[in-house]
Amino acid sequence: xxxxxxxxxxxxxxxxxxxxxxxxxxxxxxxxxxxxxxxxxxxxxxxxxxxxxxxxxxxxxxxxxxxxxxxxxxxxxxx
Numbered sequence: 001x002x003x004x005x006x007x008x009x010x011x012x013x014x015x016x017x018x019x020x021x022x023x024x025x026x027x028x029x030x031x032x033x034x035x036x037x038x039x040x041x042x043x044x045x046x047x048x049x050x051x052x053x054x055x056x057x058x059x060x061x062x063x064x065x066x067x068x069x070x071x072x073x074x075x076x077x078x079x
Contacts, residue, residue: 003029007044016052023048039065 003026010019023045030038042065049058 004041004044007041007048011044011048011051014051016048019048020045020052 003022007019007022007026010016010022023041026041027038027045030041032038042061046058046062046065049055049061
């Protein structure tokens, strides 16, 4: 999805405000049934919040990751 790739690129260029916008769009556009994709997008969002120094937002954005019983992706669990 273009929004998630844009978020990663903006993050890598340290353009965190734009990265945050794209990461939020990516989450909003994901289908609820796509647990792995949602989790990877959420991890990107958390990472951007951390890099911006907004730890409260990072914890809030990451909380759904700890409550997903169906998430078993090795890629997600290793991040």
